[in-house]
Amino acid sequence: MTTRRLGRRAILRGAGVSLALPWLEAMSGRTRRAHAAAPRRLVVFFTPNGTIRENWISPLVTSPTQFTLGRILAPLEAHKQNIVVLEGVDNVSSTKGPGDDHMRGMGSMLTGTELLPGSTQGGAGVPAGLAGGLSVDQHMVQTLKPGTRFPSLELGVQAGSQGTVWGYSNYRAPGQALPLDNSPRSIFDRIFSDTLIAGSDNSAALRLRAQRKSVLDAVRESYRVLNPKLGAADKKRLDQHLTTVDELQQRMFAQAPTEITAKSCLRPSRSMLDGKGNDNFPIVGKAQMDLLVMALACDLTRAATIQWSNSVGQPKFSWLPTPLTRGHHDYSHDPDKNPDGTPHPTVEVLTLINIWYAEQFAYLLSEMKKIPEDGGTMLDNSLVLWCNELSRGNAHSHPDMPFVLAGGAGGRLKTGRYLKFAGTVPHNNLLVSILNAFDIPATTFGNPAYCTGALAGLI
């Protein structure tokens, strides 16, 4: 303990005498987090524009535990015992309501319900608003209230189309999307600049925390003196703003500034990437995944999303061995066959794009496996969902969605399986099972019209 204990002089030097005073309790010995079971987390991994089903499915399934992986999922071979491949789950909730197929697929992906009416024009000329429900990750957070510094983190890799339903995975309420942060630099500033980590130099973080506390107190006071003077509509609006500031303050300062002692929690170096530039897509994605894993290792959040591009996203895969010149979404519209019946070359292009995404997914799982925790590794204590807003791009379809689960969810999910579902199996059932994996006794999720209970045999 003594080596980590902050010397009084160190604080006074580091933070400026008076600013540091409120934080003297930091010296009185750390309140080590009670040695509870390792935290259980939900991670969403989104990639857009559908897949190529014939190359995604397994060519050979002898039994749920004896199977080979298809070409697209082959990069997950090393993680085969840590995943569950779901074949034949359908996004039924995306078949009704306003919006085009991309919009409905995206909005219903984690909410299991129709979009709100609205004025965003889809490609097919069917306007819609944002998703009409809460997303499963936010339901988990709002139910379990883990009290982490960040209720959830939404990381984007050049996630565009924000402001429309194409741009978001997560919703904290109907119509209230959670915007994504595309900048590794910004993510670092948000989550590590004032975090106290055992064993690292925390003087700058302490100084920043003291400033932030004083300023946020003053900001909250600015709302509190103003809000009672406002008319009802404005009061509601500014109260909502104040609530987000209160929550921010609460998350940062509710407890005395204890140092995070988890062995694997290290302050990463500050990324200078702003997240932009088509050709930076791979390195930005890696930086975001590294930050995500470290945020989980430091237990700063229990729900994280990494969204690659967005529905209808157009990254140009210039980094593939044969660089692609058109945007992903444009390729996804090409037909399967040429007029003469021969296979269209784009089928191979889209296969390569999805293989690349599988490699990124494999990287995330590898990094999570590297973090030892009670009960095994971080991956064993997490549930990772790889999802897409479409099944196949050119058909804009929603049956047979390409869902892959990974991680043991703290022992709740038995992995190393390939589950085939026949008939119509709504993906709302999968969302129910995800909640069950977090010990939330849900029996339905999203619009109950598209839900028949948990996904049979999953949890």
Next chain:
Amino acid sequence: MSSSPSGGVGGAGGTSGTGGLAGMPNTPAPGPDCTNVAPDPGPAFARRLTRFEYNNTIRDLGLPTGSNEAAAAGFPTEERRNGFDNNADALTVSPLLAEQYMLTAERIAGAAVDTGMANLLQGCTVTATNEATCAESFFTKFGRRMYRRPLGDDDLLILRNVYKVGRETDFATGIKLALMTMLQSPRFLYRIEFGATPKAGEKIVRLDPYETATRLAYLLWASPPDATLLDAAGAGKLSTADELKAQVDRMLDPAAANANKLKHAKEMVANFHDQWFDLPRVLDIEKDAKIFPTFNKGVLGNWQRETQRFLDWVFWDGGGDLPALLTAKVTFADENLAKFYGIPYPAMVGPDGMPITTVQKIDLVDKARGGLLTQGAILGLYAGPNQTSPVLRGKFVREELLCQPLPPPPNDVMIVLPPLDPNLTTRERFSKHATLDACKGCHTLMDPIGLGFEKYDGVGLYRETENTRPVDASGDVVGMTGGKFNGVIELSQKLATSTELRACVAMKWFQYAYGRDYLPELGDTCTLDKIKRQFTAGDYKFRSLLLALANSDAFLYRRVTPTGGTP
């Protein structure tokens, strides 16, 4: 008033801005009778600064951004409602935004005290003995610019307290913490309005002078009020119509002395046009190189610039009236774009003796070109990657130029574009829309307009034939009196003088200028009616429209809202 020749948006044009097809375009409704209607400004919400406004505000306050990006670069994108990103009701605050306000305030305030505090302290020079005086100067003088009104005691107290905490380190830290607080205060991030104290029984009240100054500044500049406006507010000189008009004239003054102010107005208008016509999206257009061999991605920037320069010219210079938007025989192209279109590019030599190839204003002699609807940005945006799209083009005209929203297709329809066929024209391939019962109700409102664009291919090039067959460019704006036309030039001429377009332009500006939905209620109907009337009286000059927006009851008054009561 009821003798109005134009009626409301729901009037002789026969269209309801928000009512879908409740009144089909061919069922004219009588104009509103606003004769004895008490002015009703409608609801007005505290408007949060958009990223555009935030950036402009930081700029006008002379504050550094503390990074190599725009100040608001990290803020989440606004939700667009009615096509615009400044609808107050949609501008909610996410946890991410609250964090970004904090981080951005830290960046700006840190850089501001590091780069010398002359701007912040408003002329006060810090010595060993006058720190308190300089801090007060910062709160009251710079604070008045940041909060756009003199600070109240509550706010001063908050700033003095947080300054004191920082001052325990040093003076600069005290100022920095106060500035960080101001940058996150609702008085800065929102445009808060109360209006004058109502007399008994009053339902509406005039805005107070500072609120009026702030509305004017963000309406015309998308920026905070300058010293002249704040001083006019302080002197109570923003109440009469003459005083207001003098300010509007000053704010839009084309004289060189005010060039910087006019630039802000032009940026505001450009922001409106970008959103109305979705121009940022032009850079993302994808076209099939096999079908359109002369097209390359380099054209996209030229298209976008052409339309942006054209709109700026139409609004501020080229007659400045609505008909010019659709009919001006002028465009802005560099040599490459002129070649792409196949229009002559004037040979000019620069001072260095080299031929000029950059963007120039070109007077169009070509019969096929003239006005917005013949420009690549619009023709290319509202088309498919490998073909035209009568549906998208018709829908654009119907919804964006006539403000007649269309309902979505029925749920059970599979929307698949008819495949290309070397033996058929586009008109033939889309003929099913006119015969299938499930389709024709709505497609009658779109396709006959869009088919009139058929002489312009998917990348906006003019053609007389398609698949070796002559193109039939006859069209019909079903429901509009005299709506039959042949080709885009004739369509543009008809639209340019139509009641529907005039009403629609006023409606789009209403939504953008007031940052809210247009409500199909008597109050808004009469407000819009008055705006349209002034637009008409001003010969459809856009300046007269801006003046009308700044002069309306909706702009100068607000409803009396009981504190904390029901809305």
